[in-house]
Amino acid sequence: MTTDTATDVFEQHRPLLLGVAYRMLGRVADAEDVVQDAWLRWSAADRAEVRAPRAYLVRVTTRLALDRLARIKSRNEAYVGPWLPEPYVTDFGDTVQDTAERAVLADSVSLAVLVVLESLSPLERAVFVLREAFGYPYAEIGAVLDRTEAAVRQLAGRARRHVEERRPRYEVDPAQRRELTERFLAAAADGDLEALMELLAPDARLVGDSGGKAKAPLRTLESADHIGRFLIGVARRGVPDLSYRFVEVNGGFAVLVLSGDKADSVFQLDVAEGRVQAVYIIRNPDKLRALAA
Template identity: 55%
Template sequence: MKPVADVFEEHRGMLFGIAYRLLGSVADAEDIVQDAWLRWAKVTEPVEHPKAYLARTVTNLAINRLRSAAVTRESYVGPWLPDPLVTTPDATDGVELAESVSLAIMVVLESLSPLERAVFVLHEAFGFGYTEIAGMLDRSAASVRQLGHRAHEHVQARRPRYEPAEQQRKELTERFLTASAGGDIAEMMSVLAPDVTLVSDGGGKRRAALRPVLGADKVVRFILGVWQKLPPSPVVSGVLVNGAPGILISAGGEPDTVACFEVADGRVTEINVIRNPDKLRHITAI
Protein backbone atom coordinates (compact mmCIF):
# COMPACT_ATOMS: atom_id res chain seq x y z
CA MET A 1 0.00 0.00 0.00
CA LYS A 2 1.31 3.45 -0.94
CA PRO A 3 2.12 5.91 1.87
CA VAL A 4 -0.69 8.42 2.37
CA ALA A 5 1.62 11.30 1.39
CA ASP A 6 2.43 9.63 -1.95
CA VAL A 7 -1.25 9.03 -2.69
CA PHE A 8 -2.03 12.67 -1.98
CA GLU A 9 0.84 13.96 -4.13
CA GLU A 10 -0.36 11.78 -6.99
CA HIS A 11 -3.64 13.71 -7.02
CA ARG A 12 -2.42 17.15 -5.92
CA GLY A 13 -2.60 18.66 -9.42
CA MET A 14 -6.19 17.53 -9.84
CA LEU A 15 -7.14 18.83 -6.40
CA PHE A 16 -5.63 22.25 -7.09
CA GLY A 17 -7.38 22.30 -10.46
CA ILE A 18 -10.78 21.63 -8.91
CA ALA A 19 -10.32 24.22 -6.17
CA TYR A 20 -8.96 26.86 -8.54
CA ARG A 21 -11.81 26.45 -11.01
CA LEU A 22 -14.37 26.70 -8.23
CA LEU A 23 -12.81 29.68 -6.47
CA GLY A 24 -10.84 31.58 -9.11
CA SER A 25 -8.18 32.28 -6.50
CA VAL A 26 -4.74 30.70 -6.38
CA ALA A 27 -4.24 31.44 -2.68
CA ASP A 28 -7.66 30.08 -1.72
CA ALA A 29 -7.13 26.99 -3.86
CA GLU A 30 -3.79 26.32 -2.18
CA ASP A 31 -5.44 26.75 1.24
CA ILE A 32 -8.15 24.27 0.30
CA VAL A 33 -5.60 21.71 -0.89
CA GLN A 34 -3.69 22.12 2.37
CA ASP A 35 -6.89 21.63 4.39
CA ALA A 36 -7.63 18.51 2.35
CA TRP A 37 -4.17 17.17 3.11
CA LEU A 38 -4.67 17.68 6.85
CA ARG A 39 -7.94 15.75 6.68
CA TRP A 40 -6.45 13.03 4.49
CA ALA A 41 -3.51 12.56 6.86
CA LYS A 42 -5.93 11.83 9.71
CA VAL A 43 -7.84 9.09 7.87
CA THR A 44 -7.26 5.78 9.63
CA GLU A 45 -9.46 3.38 7.63
CA PRO A 46 -8.48 2.20 4.12
CA VAL A 47 -10.04 4.28 1.33
CA GLU A 48 -11.13 2.21 -1.66
CA HIS A 49 -11.17 5.09 -4.17
CA PRO A 50 -8.70 7.79 -3.02
CA LYS A 51 -9.17 9.97 -6.12
CA ALA A 52 -12.92 10.30 -5.62
CA TYR A 53 -12.52 10.67 -1.85
CA LEU A 54 -10.02 13.51 -2.21
CA ALA A 55 -12.04 15.18 -4.97
CA ARG A 56 -15.10 15.07 -2.73
CA THR A 57 -13.15 16.60 0.16
CA VAL A 58 -11.77 19.47 -1.92
CA THR A 59 -15.08 20.11 -3.68
CA ASN A 60 -17.05 20.46 -0.46
CA LEU A 61 -14.39 22.63 1.17
CA ALA A 62 -14.35 24.84 -1.93
CA ILE A 63 -18.15 25.11 -2.11
CA ASN A 64 -18.22 26.32 1.49
CA ARG A 65 -15.48 28.85 0.73
CA LEU A 66 -17.26 29.91 -2.47
CA ARG A 67 -20.48 30.68 -0.62
CA SER A 68 -18.69 32.88 1.88
CA ALA A 69 -16.67 34.54 -0.91
CA ALA A 70 -19.90 35.61 -2.62
CA VAL A 71 -20.55 38.06 0.21
CA THR A 72 -17.09 39.57 -0.13
CA ARG A 73 -17.39 39.95 -3.89
CA GLU A 74 -20.58 41.99 -3.50
CA SER A 75 -18.43 44.80 -2.08
CA TYR A 76 -15.53 44.30 -4.50
CA VAL A 77 -14.40 47.51 -6.22
CA GLY A 78 -14.99 47.23 -9.97
CA PRO A 79 -15.21 44.03 -12.03
CA TRP A 80 -13.92 40.79 -10.51
CA LEU A 81 -11.65 38.53 -12.56
CA PRO A 82 -10.02 35.25 -11.51
CA ASP A 83 -6.37 35.05 -10.49
CA PRO A 84 -4.36 34.34 -13.66
CA LEU A 85 -2.18 31.25 -13.99
CA VAL A 86 0.94 32.52 -15.75
CA THR A 87 3.73 30.44 -17.30
CA THR A 88 6.42 31.06 -19.88
CA PRO A 89 5.54 30.15 -23.49
CA ASP A 90 7.95 27.18 -23.46
CA ALA A 91 6.56 25.70 -20.25
CA THR A 92 5.89 21.99 -20.61
CA ASP A 93 5.12 21.10 -17.02
CA GLY A 94 2.55 22.20 -14.47
CA VAL A 95 -0.48 20.04 -13.94
CA GLU A 96 -2.43 23.17 -13.09
CA LEU A 97 -2.48 24.01 -16.80
CA ALA A 98 -2.88 20.51 -18.19
CA GLU A 99 -6.67 20.83 -18.21
CA SER A 100 -6.87 24.58 -17.86
CA VAL A 101 -9.79 26.69 -18.99
CA SER A 102 -9.53 30.18 -20.38
CA LEU A 103 -10.02 33.24 -18.24
CA ALA A 104 -13.17 33.97 -20.26
CA ILE A 105 -14.69 30.61 -19.33
CA MET A 106 -13.66 31.15 -15.70
CA VAL A 107 -15.71 34.36 -15.76
CA VAL A 108 -18.69 32.44 -17.14
CA LEU A 109 -18.33 29.84 -14.38
CA GLU A 110 -18.53 32.67 -11.86
CA SER A 111 -22.15 33.25 -12.91
CA LEU A 112 -23.18 29.69 -11.98
CA SER A 113 -24.46 28.68 -8.57
CA PRO A 114 -21.85 26.92 -6.37
CA LEU A 115 -23.46 23.52 -6.99
CA GLU A 116 -23.78 24.06 -10.74
CA ARG A 117 -20.17 25.14 -10.88
CA ALA A 118 -19.01 22.11 -8.90
CA VAL A 119 -20.92 19.67 -11.11
CA PHE A 120 -19.68 21.34 -14.30
CA VAL A 121 -16.04 21.34 -13.19
CA LEU A 122 -16.06 17.76 -11.92
CA HIS A 123 -17.83 16.43 -15.02
CA GLU A 124 -16.51 18.58 -17.85
CA ALA A 125 -12.94 19.25 -16.70
CA PHE A 126 -12.14 16.08 -14.76
CA GLY A 127 -14.41 13.45 -16.25
CA PHE A 128 -16.30 12.31 -13.16
CA GLY A 129 -19.66 10.69 -13.93
CA TYR A 130 -22.90 12.17 -12.62
CA THR A 131 -23.52 9.19 -10.34
CA GLU A 132 -20.05 9.58 -8.85
CA ILE A 133 -20.56 13.32 -8.40
CA ALA A 134 -23.92 12.67 -6.73
CA GLY A 135 -22.10 10.66 -4.08
CA MET A 136 -19.60 13.48 -3.56
CA LEU A 137 -22.33 16.08 -3.09
CA ASP A 138 -24.80 13.87 -1.22
CA ARG A 139 -27.48 14.43 -3.86
CA SER A 140 -29.48 12.21 -6.17
CA ALA A 141 -27.99 11.34 -9.55
CA ALA A 142 -31.07 12.82 -11.25
CA SER A 143 -30.64 16.21 -9.55
CA VAL A 144 -26.91 16.26 -10.29
CA ARG A 145 -27.56 15.41 -13.94
CA GLN A 146 -30.04 18.30 -14.10
CA LEU A 147 -27.51 20.66 -12.54
CA GLY A 148 -24.91 19.49 -15.05
CA HIS A 149 -27.14 20.00 -18.08
CA ARG A 150 -28.20 23.45 -16.89
CA ALA A 151 -24.58 24.48 -16.28
CA HIS A 152 -23.45 23.09 -19.64
CA GLU A 153 -26.14 25.02 -21.53
CA HIS A 154 -25.29 28.20 -19.64
CA VAL A 155 -21.59 27.92 -20.44
CA GLN A 156 -22.17 26.96 -24.09
CA ALA A 157 -24.40 30.00 -24.59
CA ARG A 158 -21.75 32.38 -23.27
CA ARG A 159 -18.43 30.86 -24.32
CA PRO A 160 -16.51 32.26 -27.34
CA ARG A 161 -18.08 31.37 -30.69
CA TYR A 162 -15.07 29.32 -31.67
CA GLU A 163 -11.54 28.66 -30.55
CA PRO A 164 -9.02 30.40 -32.83
CA ALA A 165 -5.75 28.73 -33.78
CA GLU A 166 -3.17 29.40 -31.09
CA GLN A 167 -0.76 30.80 -33.67
CA GLN A 168 -3.36 33.39 -34.74
CA ARG A 169 -4.04 34.35 -31.13
CA LYS A 170 -0.29 34.63 -30.50
CA GLU A 171 0.27 36.82 -33.56
CA LEU A 172 -2.59 39.16 -32.69
CA THR A 173 -1.37 39.40 -29.10
CA GLU A 174 2.13 40.32 -30.26
CA ARG A 175 0.83 42.83 -32.79
CA PHE A 176 -1.32 44.54 -30.20
CA LEU A 177 1.50 44.56 -27.65
CA THR A 178 3.94 46.16 -30.09
CA ALA A 179 1.36 48.71 -31.25
CA SER A 180 0.24 49.74 -27.77
CA ALA A 181 3.80 49.98 -26.43
CA GLY A 182 4.68 52.24 -29.36
CA GLY A 183 1.48 54.26 -29.20
CA ASP A 184 0.52 53.21 -32.74
CA ILE A 185 -3.20 53.92 -32.59
CA ALA A 186 -3.93 52.92 -36.19
CA GLU A 187 -2.36 49.50 -35.70
CA MET A 188 -4.14 49.01 -32.38
CA MET A 189 -7.46 49.77 -34.04
CA SER A 190 -6.72 47.33 -36.86
CA VAL A 191 -6.22 44.49 -34.37
CA LEU A 192 -9.36 45.20 -32.34
CA ALA A 193 -12.91 44.27 -33.32
CA PRO A 194 -15.14 47.39 -33.45
CA ASP A 195 -17.25 46.08 -30.54
CA VAL A 196 -14.31 44.84 -28.44
CA THR A 197 -14.85 44.75 -24.68
CA LEU A 198 -12.15 45.34 -22.07
CA VAL A 199 -12.62 44.24 -18.47
CA SER A 200 -10.02 45.40 -15.94
CA ASP A 201 -9.66 44.24 -12.35
CA GLY A 202 -7.72 46.59 -10.08
CA GLY A 203 -9.61 45.78 -6.90
CA GLY A 204 -9.50 49.47 -5.98
CA LYS A 205 -5.71 49.19 -5.57
CA ARG A 206 -4.46 50.01 -9.08
CA ARG A 207 -5.77 52.01 -12.01
CA ALA A 208 -8.65 50.12 -13.64
CA ALA A 209 -12.05 50.88 -15.10
CA LEU A 210 -14.95 50.42 -12.70
CA ARG A 211 -17.10 49.13 -15.57
CA PRO A 212 -16.33 47.23 -18.78
CA VAL A 213 -14.91 49.47 -21.52
CA LEU A 214 -16.88 49.04 -24.75
CA GLY A 215 -15.74 49.80 -28.30
CA ALA A 216 -12.34 49.93 -29.98
CA ASP A 217 -11.85 53.68 -29.63
CA LYS A 218 -12.49 53.71 -25.87
CA VAL A 219 -10.41 50.57 -25.34
CA VAL A 220 -7.44 52.14 -27.13
CA ARG A 221 -7.68 55.32 -25.05
CA PHE A 222 -7.90 53.32 -21.83
CA ILE A 223 -4.87 51.15 -22.64
CA LEU A 224 -2.74 54.10 -23.67
CA GLY A 225 -3.68 55.76 -20.38
CA VAL A 226 -2.52 52.69 -18.46
CA TRP A 227 0.79 52.65 -20.36
CA GLN A 228 1.42 56.28 -19.45
CA LYS A 229 0.84 55.57 -15.75
CA LEU A 230 3.18 52.56 -15.53
CA PRO A 231 6.35 52.90 -13.43
CA PRO A 232 9.57 53.71 -15.34
CA SER A 233 11.22 51.02 -17.47
CA PRO A 234 8.53 48.33 -17.36
CA VAL A 235 9.47 44.86 -18.60
CA VAL A 236 6.92 43.41 -21.02
CA SER A 237 6.90 39.66 -21.66
CA GLY A 238 4.83 37.32 -23.78
CA VAL A 239 3.46 34.59 -21.50
CA LEU A 240 0.76 31.97 -21.31
CA VAL A 241 -2.25 33.03 -19.27
CA ASN A 242 -4.28 29.96 -18.30
CA GLY A 243 -2.62 28.20 -21.20
CA ALA A 244 -3.34 30.88 -23.83
CA PRO A 245 -1.06 33.65 -25.19
CA GLY A 246 -1.04 36.76 -23.04
CA ILE A 247 1.10 39.56 -21.63
CA LEU A 248 2.89 40.09 -18.32
CA ILE A 249 4.11 43.59 -17.47
CA SER A 250 6.58 43.80 -14.58
CA ALA A 251 7.90 46.93 -12.90
CA GLY A 252 10.51 47.20 -10.19
CA GLY A 253 10.93 43.43 -10.19
CA GLU A 254 7.24 42.88 -9.36
CA PRO A 255 4.33 41.84 -11.60
CA ASP A 256 2.18 44.86 -12.40
CA THR A 257 -0.32 43.74 -15.05
CA VAL A 258 -1.48 40.53 -16.72
CA ALA A 259 -3.60 40.67 -19.86
CA CYS A 260 -5.08 38.04 -22.13
CA PHE A 261 -7.16 38.22 -25.28
CA GLU A 262 -10.14 36.48 -26.81
CA VAL A 263 -10.09 36.32 -30.60
CA ALA A 264 -12.73 35.72 -33.27
CA ASP A 265 -12.75 36.34 -37.04
CA GLY A 266 -9.14 37.53 -36.97
CA ARG A 267 -9.72 40.34 -34.45
CA VAL A 268 -9.43 40.76 -30.69
CA THR A 269 -12.97 40.68 -29.30
CA GLU A 270 -12.28 40.76 -25.56
CA ILE A 271 -9.41 41.83 -23.33
CA ASN A 272 -9.16 40.84 -19.68
CA VAL A 273 -6.68 42.83 -17.61
CA ILE A 274 -5.73 41.88 -14.05
CA ARG A 275 -3.92 44.59 -12.04
CA ASN A 276 -5.01 43.90 -8.47
CA PRO A 277 -1.66 43.18 -6.75
CA ASP A 278 -3.30 40.62 -4.46
CA LYS A 279 -4.05 38.51 -7.54
CA LEU A 280 -0.50 38.72 -8.88
CA ARG A 281 1.49 37.80 -5.77
CA HIS A 282 1.96 34.19 -6.84
CA ILE A 283 3.50 35.26 -10.16
CA THR A 284 7.25 35.56 -10.64
CA ALA A 285 8.25 38.66 -12.58
CA ILE A 286 10.03 37.83 -15.83
Protein backbone atom coordinates (compact mmCIF):
# COMPACT_ATOMS: atom_id res chain seq x y z
CA MET A 1 0.00 0.00 0.00
CA THR A 2 1.55 3.32 -1.03
CA THR A 3 1.72 6.36 1.23
CA ASP A 4 -0.81 8.17 -0.96
CA THR A 5 -3.21 5.23 -0.76
CA ALA A 6 -2.76 5.05 3.00
CA THR A 7 -3.60 8.75 3.26
CA ASP A 8 -6.65 8.33 1.06
CA VAL A 9 -7.93 5.45 3.17
CA PHE A 10 -7.47 7.42 6.37
CA GLU A 11 -9.15 10.55 4.99
CA GLN A 12 -12.07 8.45 3.82
CA HIS A 13 -12.67 7.38 7.42
CA ARG A 14 -11.72 10.64 9.15
CA PRO A 15 -15.33 11.89 9.61
CA LEU A 16 -16.29 8.60 11.27
CA LEU A 17 -13.24 8.66 13.54
CA LEU A 18 -13.84 12.29 14.53
CA GLY A 19 -17.49 11.48 15.23
CA VAL A 20 -16.55 8.59 17.51
CA ALA A 21 -13.86 10.58 19.33
CA TYR A 22 -16.03 13.66 19.85
CA ARG A 23 -18.94 11.65 21.27
CA MET A 24 -16.49 9.95 23.60
CA LEU A 25 -14.76 13.13 24.77
CA GLY A 26 -17.10 16.11 24.32
CA ARG A 27 -14.32 18.41 23.09
CA VAL A 28 -13.43 19.05 19.47
CA ALA A 29 -9.77 19.75 20.21
CA ASP A 30 -9.38 16.51 22.15
CA ALA A 31 -11.17 14.58 19.42
CA GLU A 32 -8.91 16.06 16.75
CA ASP A 33 -5.84 15.17 18.82
CA VAL A 34 -7.05 11.60 19.12
CA VAL A 35 -7.65 11.36 15.39
CA GLN A 36 -4.18 12.74 14.72
CA ASP A 37 -2.71 10.11 17.06
CA ALA A 38 -4.71 7.48 15.19
CA TRP A 39 -3.17 8.71 11.94
CA LEU A 40 0.32 8.31 13.42
CA ARG A 41 -0.53 4.73 14.45
CA TRP A 42 -1.98 4.04 11.01
CA SER A 43 0.97 5.51 9.12
CA ALA A 44 3.41 3.43 11.19
CA ALA A 45 1.43 0.18 11.00
CA ASP A 46 2.22 -2.76 8.74
CA ARG A 47 -0.86 -2.14 6.64
CA ALA A 48 -0.30 -5.31 4.64
CA GLU A 49 -1.49 -7.10 7.80
CA VAL A 50 -4.61 -4.93 8.14
CA ARG A 51 -7.48 -6.72 6.45
CA ALA A 52 -10.21 -4.27 7.49
CA PRO A 53 -8.90 -0.67 7.68
CA ARG A 54 -12.20 0.75 8.98
CA ALA A 55 -12.36 -1.70 11.88
CA TYR A 56 -8.67 -1.16 12.66
CA LEU A 57 -9.00 2.63 12.69
CA VAL A 58 -12.15 2.61 14.83
CA ARG A 59 -10.45 0.28 17.30
CA VAL A 60 -7.35 2.48 17.54
CA THR A 61 -9.41 5.68 17.83
CA THR A 62 -11.70 4.25 20.52
CA ARG A 63 -8.79 3.03 22.62
CA LEU A 64 -6.96 6.33 22.32
CA ALA A 65 -10.17 8.14 23.29
CA LEU A 66 -10.57 5.90 26.34
CA ASP A 67 -7.05 6.78 27.46
CA ARG A 68 -7.74 10.49 27.06
CA LEU A 69 -11.16 10.27 28.70
CA ALA A 70 -9.61 9.42 32.06
CA ARG A 71 -7.56 12.63 31.96
CA ILE A 72 -10.55 14.71 30.89
CA LYS A 73 -12.73 13.42 33.72
CA SER A 74 -10.16 14.47 36.31
CA ARG A 75 -9.91 17.88 34.61
CA ASN A 76 -13.69 18.35 34.61
CA GLU A 77 -13.89 17.63 38.35
CA ALA A 78 -12.26 21.02 38.94
CA TYR A 79 -14.43 22.83 36.37
CA VAL A 80 -16.04 26.09 37.52
CA GLY A 81 -19.82 26.06 37.15
CA PRO A 82 -21.95 23.79 34.93
CA TRP A 83 -20.17 21.88 32.15
CA LEU A 84 -21.42 21.56 28.59
CA PRO A 85 -19.69 19.91 25.64
CA GLU A 86 -17.75 22.06 23.22
CA PRO A 87 -20.06 23.10 20.35
CA TYR A 88 -19.54 20.78 17.40
CA VAL A 89 -20.51 22.11 13.99
CA THR A 90 -22.63 19.48 12.24
CA ASP A 91 -24.26 19.31 8.84
CA PHE A 92 -25.72 15.88 8.21
CA GLY A 93 -27.93 17.13 5.40
CA ASP A 94 -25.40 16.67 2.62
CA THR A 95 -23.95 13.37 3.81
CA VAL A 96 -26.93 11.56 5.35
CA GLN A 97 -30.01 11.29 3.18
CA ASP A 98 -32.05 8.93 5.35
CA THR A 99 -34.22 11.00 7.71
CA ALA A 100 -34.28 8.37 10.46
CA GLU A 101 -30.51 7.91 10.32
CA ARG A 102 -30.02 11.66 10.46
CA ALA A 103 -32.24 11.89 13.54
CA VAL A 104 -30.23 9.18 15.30
CA LEU A 105 -26.92 10.88 14.52
CA ALA A 106 -28.22 14.29 15.59
CA ASP A 107 -29.62 12.91 18.85
CA SER A 108 -26.42 11.05 19.69
CA VAL A 109 -24.40 14.27 19.48
CA SER A 110 -26.95 16.61 21.14
CA LEU A 111 -25.85 18.68 24.11
CA ALA A 112 -28.43 17.05 26.37
CA VAL A 113 -27.33 13.50 25.53
CA LEU A 114 -23.61 14.28 25.77
CA VAL A 115 -24.14 15.73 29.25
CA VAL A 116 -25.77 12.45 30.29
CA LEU A 117 -22.92 10.46 28.74
CA GLU A 118 -20.52 12.24 31.10
CA SER A 119 -22.00 10.20 33.95
CA LEU A 120 -21.25 6.84 32.29
CA SER A 121 -18.10 4.85 32.91
CA PRO A 122 -15.56 5.11 30.07
CA LEU A 123 -16.35 1.58 28.84
CA GLU A 124 -20.11 2.18 29.00
CA ARG A 125 -19.66 5.39 27.05
CA ALA A 126 -17.59 3.65 24.36
CA VAL A 127 -20.15 0.89 23.99
CA PHE A 128 -23.07 3.33 23.89
CA VAL A 129 -21.41 5.49 21.22
CA LEU A 130 -20.43 2.60 18.98
CA ARG A 131 -23.76 0.81 19.35
CA GLU A 132 -26.34 3.60 19.52
CA ALA A 133 -24.72 6.23 17.29
CA PHE A 134 -23.03 4.04 14.71
CA GLY A 135 -24.89 0.73 14.91
CA TYR A 136 -21.89 -1.51 15.47
CA PRO A 137 -22.71 -5.18 16.19
CA TYR A 138 -21.93 -6.35 19.72
CA ALA A 139 -19.27 -8.76 18.46
CA GLU A 140 -17.39 -5.96 16.66
CA ILE A 141 -17.57 -3.74 19.74
CA GLY A 142 -16.15 -6.63 21.74
CA ALA A 143 -13.21 -6.84 19.34
CA VAL A 144 -12.61 -3.09 19.68
CA LEU A 145 -12.62 -3.22 23.48
CA ASP A 146 -11.16 -6.70 24.04
CA ARG A 147 -14.36 -7.82 25.75
CA THR A 148 -16.64 -10.77 25.14
CA GLU A 149 -19.89 -10.22 23.29
CA ALA A 150 -21.80 -11.09 26.46
CA ALA A 151 -19.88 -8.47 28.45
CA VAL A 152 -20.55 -5.86 25.77
CA ARG A 153 -24.27 -6.63 25.83
CA GLN A 154 -24.30 -6.09 29.61
CA LEU A 155 -22.43 -2.79 29.27
CA ALA A 156 -24.79 -1.69 26.50
CA GLY A 157 -27.86 -2.53 28.57
CA ARG A 158 -26.61 -0.60 31.60
CA ALA A 159 -25.61 2.39 29.49
CA ARG A 160 -28.91 2.48 27.60
CA ARG A 161 -30.97 2.30 30.82
CA HIS A 162 -28.88 5.03 32.40
CA VAL A 163 -29.25 7.34 29.41
CA GLU A 164 -32.97 6.71 29.00
CA GLU A 165 -33.60 7.44 32.69
CA ARG A 166 -31.76 10.77 32.58
CA ARG A 167 -32.09 12.16 29.08
CA PRO A 168 -34.72 14.85 28.44
CA ARG A 169 -37.66 13.41 26.54
CA TYR A 170 -38.06 16.11 23.95
CA GLU A 171 -39.29 15.36 20.45
CA VAL A 172 -37.72 18.31 18.66
CA ASP A 173 -39.06 19.34 15.28
CA PRO A 174 -36.21 21.21 13.51
CA ALA A 175 -38.52 23.77 11.89
CA GLN A 176 -40.30 24.44 15.18
CA ARG A 177 -37.00 24.84 17.03
CA ARG A 178 -35.79 27.36 14.46
CA GLU A 179 -39.02 29.35 14.60
CA LEU A 180 -39.05 29.44 18.39
CA THR A 181 -35.34 30.28 18.50
CA GLU A 182 -35.89 33.31 16.26
CA ARG A 183 -38.82 34.50 18.38
CA PHE A 184 -36.83 33.85 21.57
CA LEU A 185 -33.85 35.83 20.24
CA ALA A 186 -36.08 38.75 19.27
CA ALA A 187 -37.82 38.81 22.66
CA ALA A 188 -34.51 38.71 24.55
CA ALA A 189 -32.97 41.43 22.36
CA ASP A 190 -36.04 43.64 22.88
CA GLY A 191 -36.04 43.06 26.63
CA ASP A 192 -39.60 41.76 26.36
CA LEU A 193 -40.11 39.72 29.52
CA GLU A 194 -43.75 38.97 28.76
CA ALA A 195 -42.86 37.49 25.37
CA LEU A 196 -40.09 35.39 26.91
CA MET A 197 -42.45 34.05 29.56
CA GLU A 198 -44.89 32.99 26.87
CA LEU A 199 -42.15 31.03 25.10
CA LEU A 200 -40.64 29.37 28.18
CA ALA A 201 -42.17 26.30 29.79
CA PRO A 202 -42.93 26.96 33.48
CA ASP A 203 -40.28 24.43 34.60
CA ALA A 204 -37.70 25.40 31.98
CA ARG A 205 -34.04 25.43 32.94
CA LEU A 206 -30.99 27.34 31.76
CA VAL A 207 -27.50 25.83 31.78
CA GLY A 208 -24.64 28.26 31.29
CA ASP A 209 -21.07 27.11 30.71
CA SER A 210 -18.33 29.69 31.23
CA GLY A 211 -15.63 27.64 32.94
CA GLY A 212 -15.15 30.66 35.20
CA LYS A 213 -13.72 32.61 32.23
CA ALA A 214 -16.79 34.68 31.32
CA LYS A 215 -20.00 35.85 33.00
CA ALA A 216 -22.61 33.11 33.30
CA PRO A 217 -24.71 31.59 36.10
CA LEU A 218 -22.64 29.30 38.30
CA ARG A 219 -25.70 27.12 38.88
CA THR A 220 -28.45 25.88 36.61
CA LEU A 221 -31.36 28.33 36.62
CA GLU A 222 -34.75 26.75 37.21
CA SER A 223 -38.16 28.18 36.21
CA ALA A 224 -39.31 30.51 33.46
CA ASP A 225 -39.34 33.54 35.76
CA HIS A 226 -35.69 33.18 36.80
CA ILE A 227 -34.57 32.54 33.23
CA GLY A 228 -36.58 35.41 31.76
CA ARG A 229 -35.30 37.94 34.28
CA PHE A 230 -31.73 36.75 33.82
CA LEU A 231 -31.92 37.14 30.04
CA ILE A 232 -33.50 40.58 30.31
CA GLY A 233 -30.60 41.62 32.54
CA VAL A 234 -28.12 40.32 29.98
CA ALA A 235 -29.89 42.22 27.20
CA ARG A 236 -29.78 45.44 29.18
CA ARG A 237 -26.03 45.15 29.75
CA GLY A 238 -25.56 44.55 26.04
CA VAL A 239 -22.70 43.14 23.99
CA PRO A 240 -20.27 45.56 22.29
CA ASP A 241 -20.52 45.54 18.47
CA LEU A 242 -23.19 42.83 18.64
CA SER A 243 -24.05 40.58 15.72
CA TYR A 244 -25.15 37.01 15.38
CA ARG A 245 -25.49 34.23 12.88
CA PHE A 246 -27.40 30.97 12.79
CA VAL A 247 -25.40 27.75 12.86
CA GLU A 248 -26.06 24.05 13.22
CA VAL A 249 -24.22 22.65 16.22
CA ASN A 250 -24.61 19.26 17.84
CA GLY A 251 -27.28 18.29 15.37
CA GLY A 252 -29.57 21.24 16.02
CA PHE A 253 -30.30 24.86 15.17
CA ALA A 254 -28.34 27.34 17.30
CA VAL A 255 -27.25 30.97 17.47
CA LEU A 256 -23.66 32.16 17.49
CA VAL A 257 -23.41 35.58 19.17
CA LEU A 258 -20.46 37.72 18.08
CA SER A 259 -18.80 40.75 19.65
CA GLY A 260 -17.02 42.28 16.70
CA ASP A 261 -15.27 39.35 15.05
CA LYS A 262 -14.95 37.42 18.32
CA ALA A 263 -17.32 34.67 19.41
CA ASP A 264 -19.11 35.77 22.57
CA SER A 265 -21.44 32.81 23.10
CA VAL A 266 -23.48 30.05 21.53
CA PHE A 267 -27.01 29.34 22.64
CA GLN A 268 -29.34 26.53 21.74
CA LEU A 269 -32.87 25.66 22.83
CA ASP A 270 -34.58 22.37 23.53
CA VAL A 271 -38.21 22.59 22.51
CA ALA A 272 -41.27 20.43 23.18
CA GLU A 273 -45.00 21.06 22.85
CA GLY A 274 -44.37 24.52 21.46
CA ARG A 275 -42.43 25.77 24.50
CA VAL A 276 -38.77 26.17 25.38
CA GLN A 277 -37.83 23.42 27.85
CA ALA A 278 -34.10 24.14 28.17
CA VAL A 279 -31.66 26.89 27.25
CA TYR A 280 -27.99 26.02 26.79
CA ILE A 281 -25.49 28.89 26.73
CA ILE A 282 -21.78 28.28 26.14
CA ARG A 283 -19.52 31.24 26.94
CA ASN A 284 -16.23 29.56 27.81
CA PRO A 285 -13.90 31.21 25.27
CA ASP A 286 -11.80 28.04 25.05
CA LYS A 287 -14.82 26.27 23.56
CA LEU A 288 -15.70 29.01 21.05
CA ARG A 289 -12.44 29.67 19.23
CA ALA A 290 -13.19 27.53 16.19
CA LEU A 291 -16.69 28.98 15.64
CA ALA A 292 -15.75 32.55 14.73
CA ALA A 293 -13.09 31.51 12.23
